[in-house]
Amino acid sequence: MSKAIGGQPNGLSSKPNFYDGAMLANDAEFYLYGGVYTKNPELYINPAADSVLKYQAYQTYMPTDDKPRFHQGFQDAHLDDGVTRYISYGAAANAPSENKAWYFSGMTSATHGPLYWAGGNASERAVNMSNTLITLDMSTQMREKWSNSTLPVDIKARSAAEIVWVPVGKQGILVVLGGVTFPEWATVGHESENAKAGTGKKEDGDEFMRVVDIYDVASGKWYRQPTKQSPGGRARGCAVVAVALDRSSFNIYYYGGFDGVLPKEDFYDDVWVLSMPSFTWTQINNGTTLHARSGHKCFMPYPDQMMAFGGYAAEAGAIPSCLDKGPVVIFNLTSGEWMDSYDPLKHGQYGVHQKVQSVIGGGSTGGATLTTPVPSGWATSALADVFEEKYDMKKMTTHWPYVAATSTGRPALVSGRRGGAGDDKNSVIIPAVVVPTVFLLGVGLIAWLCLVRKRRRSDETTSHGSSPDDATLHIRSWITGQHAKKPSTVTSSEAIIPSPDLAKADPDVAISPEAPVQQHEMADTQVVELGGDSLSIPFIPSPSLSALLLFFSISILVTHNLTSTQLQTHHHQPSSTIRDFRL
Numbered sequence: 001m002s003k004a005i006g007g008q009p010n011g012l013s014s015k016p017n018f019y020d021g022a023m024l025a026n027d028a029e030f031y032l033y034g035g036v037y038t039k040n041p042e043l044y045i046n047p048a049a050d051s052v053l054k055y056q057a058y059q060t061y062m063p064t065d066d067k068p069r070f071h072q073g074f075q076d077a078h079l080d081d082g083v084t085r086y087i088s089y090g091a092a093a094n095a096p097s098e099n100k101a102w103y104f105s106g107m108t109s110a111t112h113g114p115l116y117w118a119g120g121n122a123s124e125r126a127v128n129m130s131n132t133l134i135t136l137d138m139s140t141q142m143r144e145k146w147s148n149s150t151l152p153v154d155i156k157a158r159s160a161a162e163i164v165w166v167p168v169g170k171q172g173i174l175v176v177l178g179g180v181t182f183p184e185w186a187t188v189g190h191e192s193e194n195a196k197a198g199t200g201k202k203e204d205g206d207e208f209m210r211v212v213d214i215y216d217v218a219s220g221k222w223y224r225q226p227t228k229q230s231p232g233g234r235a236r237g238c239a240v241v242a243v244a245l246d247r248s249s250f251n252i253y254y255y256g257g258f259d260g261v262l263p264k265e266d267f268y269d270d271v272w273v274l275s276m277p278s279f280t281w282t283q284i285n286n287g288t289t290l291h292a293r294s295g296h297k298c299f300m301p302y303p304d305q306m307m308a309f310g311g312y313a314a315e316a317g318a319i320p321s322c323l324d325k326g327p328v329v330i331f332n333l334t335s336g337e338w339m340d341s342y343d344p345l346k347h348g349q350y351g352v353h354q355k356v357q358s359v360i361g362g363g364s365t366g367g368a369t370l371t372t373p374v375p376s377g378w379a380t381s382a383l384a385d386v387f388e389e390k391y392d393m394k395k396m397t398t399h400w401p402y403v404a405a406t407s408t409g410r411p412a413l414v415s416g417r418r419g420g421a422g423d424d425k426n427s428v429i430i431p432a433v434v435v436p437t438v439f440l441l442g443v444g445l446i447a448w449l450c451l452v453r454k455r456r457r458s459d460e461t462t463s464h465g466s467s468p469d470d471a472t473l474h475i476r477s478w479i480t481g482q483h484a485k486k487p488s489t490v491t492s493s494e495a496i497i498p499s500p501d502l503a504k505a506d507p508d509v510a511i512s513p514e515a516p517v518q519q520h521e522m523a524d525t526q527v528v529e530l531g532g533d534s535l536s537i538p539f540i541p542s543p544s545l546s547a548l549l550l551f552f553s554i555s556i557l558v559t560h561n562l563t564s565t566q567l568q569t570h571h572h573q574p575s576s577t578i579r580d581f582r583l
Helices: 193-197 203-210 354-360 381-388 421-462 470-480 543-571
Strands: 022-025 029-033 051-056 073-078 091-095 100-104 132-137 145-150 162-166 173-177 211-216 221-226 238-243 250-255 271-276 280-285 297-302 305-309 328-332 337-339
Touching (some): 022 100, 029 132, 100 162, 100 173, 162 238, 162 250, 173 203, 173 250, 173 271, 211 381, 221 381, 250 305, 271 354, 280 354
Parallel strands (some): 091 162
Antiparallel strands (some): 022 029, 029 051, 051 073, 091 100, 100 132, 132 145, 162 173, 173 211, 211 221, 238 250, 250 271, 271 280, 328 337
């Protein structure tokens, strides 16, 4: 899919490739927001501060006088006042059932201007933390609204956190996990300010996993809730939410990442689960150093599976390492094990992992007995009230199960359809121009060959021992398939498959004894030895004339087939289909 305007796969785009941006989406459309990019004015124009690229997949409104017609594909859009696209390294979450999406914190430049990847000065790099929460309301298609709210003082801005939407309360809640305040990617030398200062402990990162920040969508209020047995500081990992069948527990799976400070040390490959409302952490998979990655993204194709996309390995050496098992890996949320492959026909309901069951009680389908935070209890009674209110799950759409993709090959041309007036003109013009051209070319070659033969006979009459012109003989030998008599040389050429007609001997022609093996100018070209020692070419049947007639016939056939193919293609252009987006 091309990000060119209109979504056409033409290889052309006025938009640069962004690094560490975000996709804000519902079930009908998505926006590509934020990110840094490489500065290259020769390829594209720098995007304006209020510009954003959107993709519309489905229509959810009726066109009216004050609404434009629906157009499927990529389109330019604009941000509302107070919102800028010059931001990166934030955390994004989507709630299709609420038609809302969010972008939490991130980084901006010192001037809040364009952000460029690598190099440049501080005014063009992401160096400052942004204390904002960007909200995108997609309730009304073509009338989407962007808003910007400032984070409370106790909610720290950060980079490379993870934020997930959880179906708790009236409109759900946002839970923020991890992040780092002095990331290594904020400097040209990829050295964190914490590392320079010798702290190395990354205290902020550890705190971001020990105490999680929670945003209630309905009220717009923030809360902070301590957890138990947190894994330590994490950044650039990924997170998904799995809900027990009876909704007695909401389990956030966090995979991979690193501390965000030391990129040359080992990355994480373990999987942790933050179970709510007990707010307890449980490690369910230790992982391996070889399989570890950072900067990847995760989503759930099925309730019991997590798919991780992309990322990169630790930068321990001068040469980047490849990701073990490739850039796409599948994790079974119920068993807590990595899967060998993905099959859309193999899936099941989510079951709470056994290690999580041992902490919160109950079984695989739910029945958790630990339903309040331990040992701290609720940070505020207001947060407890949010968890008491059940979310209306009927608002959520189920898109699975999926069918396995099949290879369709090239689109088949439908016969029996006719084009318009323009096609009729082409059907007349193309043969009328090409066929006479090929005919005249063939006649000209025959006339030229006759002159060569006449001159050759004249030369033989005056001086039987004289040799023909080398250039003429070379061309003639190329046409007839015979080699010119000259010292053997080793040449390289493209392999040409001879026409079967040239390899057939006519029964009326006397064939001389088999000649010794000789070198030829054209590889795999059959040599036809004529009777006698004369180089003159009999008129019937003449290999050269046969070659020309064959060339002429093939040219007409090719022209006819080309014309027919062009007309069929023009008449029967296969219609493009839009793939089903499940965001």
